[in-house]
Amino acid sequence: MEKSSHPSSNHIKKPEPATAAACAVLLLLLCGSALALALSAQKSASAAPQIARIYQDGELLQEIDLSKVTERYRITLEGEDGARNVLQVEPGNLYVCEANCPDRICMHPSLKSHTNLPIICLPHHLVITRSGETADAPDAITW
């Protein structure tokens, strides 16, 4: 690229302040996010999900107390234009076992075990949260 006007080209090139600042911002963001993840993992490690809440377009469709589920059963959610998600409800857990959305992210196998992650089916505007709180706790979504 272009030659710098500084005569000190035989020294080790110092990074420009803007470049250094950009690197610092990125590193800070990376570390901060990693820390946030580690903290949230620690927090949710002990808690088995108790309450599952199913939202579509921001409206609460169903609230299931997973600690009271004794038998496995399925729920079929039908949306507009043939949108379909089938939920498998189990004692202490809930996940999407069948869906006809294009990306199938909502039925990703790791969602069965990572119970603190919300299940989101963007094409069908569906959000399922599984929290360790009891039923009367506030519906806070934290990270």
Place this chain on the structure above:
Amino acid sequence: MNPKKPNFPLSDVNLLTQLSLLTALSLGIYGLESLLPPLFPIPGMKLGLANIITLVALRRYGPKACALVLFVRCLLAALLFGQMLSLAYSIAGGFVCLLAELLIDRLLKQKALYLTSSFGGLFHNLGQLAVACLITASAAPLTFLPYLIIAGILTGCFVGLCSHFLLRFPLQ
């Protein structure tokens, strides 16, 4: 300095052809990438390899041409591979990303493309996350914020390095 940054609008057939070629390439990469199964259960987390071409367009032809390539790619991708809904994400993500990249590129005096692209990836994911929150009318997608920040920076860095090496080859 780029020796000849061509003028807009596209009365130049040569330029038009080159941009169309880039758009087609980017669309092809996008299509191939969408065939890969999702690694993580997080909407919006992907490599974004199609943006290698967007960055090449940015460096070779300037911001306007880049925006055009990006817009046509998003539109065609939504028509071919997805539904119109995914257009909202790609347009929001893409243009937030492009604005951030232009700004950072100016701050960094167009040197470190991988840094520019890291910021681009970051803002792309933030933009998509905002649209996801709007569409689901819920704050639940914000749970993925730390994941998406990390993924955006890393994939952006990778994409930036790819286009950096790609730009060493002359187009003709």
